[in-house]
Amino acid sequence: MSPGRVALFVTMLAIAVGMLYPFWVMISDSLHTQSQFISGSGFSLGSWRQLSAALPVGRQVLNSTVICSMSIFVILAVGLPAGFAFAKLRFRASSLVFLGIVSAMMVPLQAIVMPEFVNVTRVGLTSGYFGAVLVYAALGTPFSIFLFTTYFRGVPDELVEAGIVDGLGYVGALWRLVVPVAVPAIATVTVLQFIQIWDDLLVGLLFIQNTADRPITVGLAALASGRTTSIPQLMAGSFVSALPAMLVYLGFQRYLVKGLTMGIDR
Amino acid sequence: MAAITFDGVTKIYAGKPAVDSLSLHIDDGEFMVLVGPSGCGKTTALRMLAGLEEITSGALSIGDQVVNNVLPKDRDVAMVFQNYALYPHMSVAQNMGFALKIRGESKAMIAEKVRAAAEILRLSDYLDRRPRALSGGQRQRVAMGRAIVRSPQAFLMDEPLSNLDAKLRVEMRLEIARIQRLLGVATLYVTHDQVEAMTMGDRVAVMRDGHLQQVATPQELYDRPANDFVAGFIGSPPMNLLTTRVSHGADVTLDILGQTISVPTRYAAAFSLPASGEVTFGIRPEDIVIATEGLRARVERCEALGAETLLHLSVNGPGASQHLVAKTGPRTSIVAGDDLSVTFALEHAHFFDVASGATLRAAS
Amino acid sequence: MKARRLTLSQRRQLAGVVFALPALALVIGLIAIPIGQAVYYSFTQWDGITTTWIGTSTWTQAFHNSDLWTALKNNAMLLLWVPIALGLPLAIAVLLHQRVAGWKIFRSIYFLPTAISWVVLGLVAERFFAYQGTLNSILHAVGLSGVTTNMLGSESTALAALGITFVFTMIGTNTMLFLTGLATLDPSLEEAARIDGAGRWRIFRHITLPHLSRFIQLAFVMTVIALFSALFSLIFVMTGGGPGYATTTMEFLIYQTGFSQGQFGTAALYGIILFLITGAVGIIQLRLIGSDK
Ligand SMILES: Nc1ncnc2c1ncn2[C@@H]1O[C@H](COP(=O)(O)OP(=O)(O)O)[C@@H](O)[C@H]1O
Ligand SMILES: [Mg+2]
Numbered sequence: 001m002s003p004g005r006v007a008l009f010v011t012m013l014a015i016a017v018g019m020l021y022p023f024w025v026m027i028s029d030s031l032h033t034q035s036q037f038i039s040g041s042g043f044s045l046g047s048w049r050q051l052s053a054a055l056p057v058g059r060q061v062l063n064s065t066v067i068c069s070m071s072i073f074v075i076l077a078v079g080l081p082a083g084f085a086f087a088k089l090r091f092r093a094s095s096l097v098f099l100g101i102v103s104a105m106m107v108p109l110q111a112i113v114m115p116e117f118v119n120v121t122r123v124g125l126t127s128g129y130f131g132a133v134l135v136y137a138a139l140g141t142p143f144s145i146f147l148f149t150t151y152f153r154g155v156p157d158e159l160v161e162a163g164i165v166d167g168l169g170y171v172g173a174l175w176r177l178v179v180p181v182a183v184p185a186i187a188t189v190t191v192l193q194f195i196q197i198w199d200d201l202l203v204g205l206l207f208i209q210n211t212a213d214r215p216i217t218v219g220l221a222a223l224a225s226g227r228t229t230s231i232p233q234l235m236a237g238s239f240v241s242a243l244p245a246m247l248v249y250l251g252f253q254r255y256l257v258k259g260l261t262m263g264i265d266r
Numbered sequence: 267m268a269a270i271t272f273d274g275v276t277k278i279y280a281g282k283p284a285v286d287s288l289s290l291h292i293d294d295g296e297f298m299v300l301v302g303p304s305g306c307g308k309t310t311a312l313r314m315l316a317g318l319e320e321i322t323s324g325a326l327s328i329g330d331q332v333v334n335n336v337l338p339k340d341r342d343v344a345m346v347f348q349n350y351a352l353y354p355h356m357s358v359a360q361n362m363g364f365a366l367k368i369r370g371e372s373k374a375m376i377a378e379k380v381r382a383a384a385e386i387l388r389l390s391d392y393l394d395r396r397p398r399a400l401s402g403g404q405r406q407r408v409a410m411g412r413a414i415v416r417s418p419q420a421f422l423m424d425e426p427l428s429n430l431d432a433k434l435r436v437e438m439r440l441e442i443a444r445i446q447r448l449l450g451v452a453t454l455y456v457t458h459d460q461v462e463a464m465t466m467g468d469r470v471a472v473m474r475d476g477h478l479q480q481v482a483t484p485q486e487l488y489d490r491p492a493n494d495f496v497a498g499f500i501g502s503p504p505m506n507l508l509t510t511r512v513s514h515g516a517d518v519t520l521d522i523l524g525q526t527i528s529v530p531t532r533y534a535a536a537f538s539l540p541a542s543g544e545v546t547f548g549i550r551p552e553d554i555v556i557a558t559e560g561l562r563a564r565v566e567r568c569e570a571l572g573a574e575t576l577l578h579l580s581v582n583g584p585g586a587s588q589h590l591v592a593k594t595g596p597r598t599s600i601v602a603g604d605d606l607s608v609t610f611a612l613e614h615a616h617f618f619d620v621a622s623g624a625t626l627r628a629a630s
Numbered sequence: 631m632k633a634r635r636l637t638l639s640q641r642r643q644l645a646g647v648v649f650a651l652p653a654l655a656l657v658i659g660l661i662a663i664p665i666g667q668a669v670y671y672s673f674t675q676w677d678g679i680t681t682t683w684i685g686t687s688t689w690t691q692a693f694h695n696s697d698l699w700t701a702l703k704n705n706a707m708l709l710l711w712v713p714i715a716l717g718l719p720l721a722i723a724v725l726l727h728q729r730v731a732g733w734k735i736f737r738s739i740y741f742l743p744t745a746i747s748w749v750v751l752g753l754v755a756e757r758f759f760a761y762q763g764t765l766n767s768i769l770h771a772v773g774l775s776g777v778t779t780n781m782l783g784s785e786s787t788a789l790a791a792l793g794i795t796f797v798f799t800m801i802g803t804n805t806m807l808f809l810t811g812l813a814t815l816d817p818s819l820e821e822a823a824r825i826d827g828a829g830r831w832r833i834f835r836h837i838t839l840p841h842l843s844r845f846i847q848l849a850f851v852m853t854v855i856a857l858f859s860a861l862f863s864l865i866f867v868m869t870g871g872g873p874g875y876a877t878t879t880m881e882f883l884i885y886q887t888g889f890s891q892g893q894f895g896t897a898a899l900y901g902i903i904l905f906l907i908t909g910a911v912g913i914i915q916l917r918l919i920g921s922d923k
Contacts, residue, residue: 011725026754029757074656085646086646089645094646097650107665107908110859110880112901116660119660141653158348159354161345161347161351162347165338165345166364170649199746201748225867334637
């Protein structure tokens, strides 16, 4: 290797260290008791052992998982048919409706959070997961529809028509022909939404009233705002919460990249 | 199985008719080829029959049922698409059995029908493959297989051979015709290739700009084209069409740029020629004979095709010339630049109205 | 039977409407209607239960409220970090694009923080900036003990700490975008330029950068939108908007006004302002995506 390449390699190694810093902090800080942490010496697994007393991680990870799954299910259940409709069924004014839905991508939740909160509370959905699921689904649907519509437009019309001549209705054509062909697009939406929803704080904070139903991010934020929080425990909890999204990311990296650069790389 | 009837069927796209009052009857078991240049409305006609396209006006029936508003799945027709449209996520066997599966037939029954169809199409060794792992010809046969396992009321095929290379196309031409005769299902086959039309169809329907020009057997189309368009479209190279001035004497005399040819009355009698004025005189390249005297022409170009030679001739008059193609035998000594004389096998002459293009052949 | 009389295309259109309807209902019910409500409530005295129409006075009051201006100013100050949030990833992407040994592993590592919640990154950042945190250890180690600070604790530095954290959180996404852009660059172009004797910088400046312009635009828009609408988690765990209002941005101001002070109408009004800001940026993004077709 030339000296230039070596310098390059070293630089990249240094950046890698920087990017791994959060993981190092979470792991190393969690391997103390609170007193060891303050004094700056000694190691212990104590914080990990007592983690569930401070933070019901098991329950909260389960909550996060259920909320993510339900939201993604709703997003796919409404997004796939809509994408199919906009790409292949073309009803009157469909391109206008499509434009309207896609524009909703640009609306940040914060801009409408007051009426949203009041509405969802008024219909009594803030007890249990459903309020949060509905809000996540509404926020995730526009992008998913954009992605599915773009993808379905690339599926030849003849594929659908062959199925229809073979005896399928539109529902059958969607589920038995288009959806199986659209697995990469579905994976992209699923992975993007999983990470987005798993990592979110605001919706979980406002739209889930019962402490027991809290997702892990809300649990962490609440724990962090406590006065006597043990930092090693907080870091242990952080690590637990980061793990699932990291694994999903590592497993499906290419779908993530695809979704992120949708519409621009071609 | 059933007959198919287009009765004044029209399709209008954005104010412009793509198919204009098409009336066409396809008998049960008949192989009907719909032929015409690209953009003439063939696909549109086929798609209306499949139920993939709305009919603007007219009535379309399968058997004795008008199907204008019947859903595709209730029409029981099978379609072969130009690009095959195989289901990419299914194996060959699943592709072929899919329509049966939708209709809820038993697994054993489906397997048996797929096996039988695969036998006919010589696909038995490929049943577990995905379409992506097949050659173009094999994909084409799977598309055929998907249609034939269903034993439908009718087969609809839209240029099914146009994505194949020339050799395979000739092979599949025979293959499709053989299978259709074997199964005896009414078939509407769309192509822009007149050779396919002539070799495959029981009858051929020629279309142009959304209008049906003529429906007839291949031989009839060749011998008695209804107008100059059909005459020029069927046959390769196409019929020569010359503008001539007609006059009647003992024989009928045609004036071509100052030169005259006389048509014996016994041949001219089959046509109702005007007493004077212009008519379009049609003669096929194979009906032109090189002779020592006759119509003088200059050889512009010689195309040796092996078994035969095409001579591109020009007939020159004062300030104008007309082009003519003649077909002669192989190994000719004629070269470009030669002057020669030709006569015509006038028993095979055609006459068309100059303005409308319609044949002047008297109704028999 | 009525269904019998529908034509084929009517049936197709009907199916299309039915298929699009659930999504449409979701978007109308949870996004479009709340926008309308927010506009309406911004003209009322509203505590979430009772509304009293008070006309434009909420608006005039709001614009005399120093909190709003502080939040807008904080957002504006944070915008200064956007060039870094783009430049750093661009540099990293260019390094990755050299495809040095193990570059794919580096790529995965660089993108890894993208998967982590900003709640967690905020907690980690807090550890970094804390008095006994990493930053001060580093300063100490390089002999700068004199400048050790508690960045999050001081009004003058807290926003900068937030900006630095923001830059860190954007590195993964933006690097990913730029790397994708670089991958679509035809290598023969660079080669030709090199043969013509162009230096590295000139190649970057005149070939690579113009090629990336669309990706840079998209990254810019996404970064700005994130800055206005995705910092909530970071602020919530790092500073709570403080000290004072030093790190209160528009989105955090909405949360505080509505949920800590119970002034729903004013919070809805702030939401409209945020909506207008991101909407303007969003229109640019739509045009970027749309111009592709
Ligand atoms: N979906 C459509 N919308 C508008 N015009 C169409 C559509 N499909 C076909 N056409 C027009 O109708 C005419 C006939 O097309 P088509 O049936 O595809 O011709 P062919 O199959 O004979 O080549 C063409 O002029 C074509 O441009
Ligand atoms: Mg066609």
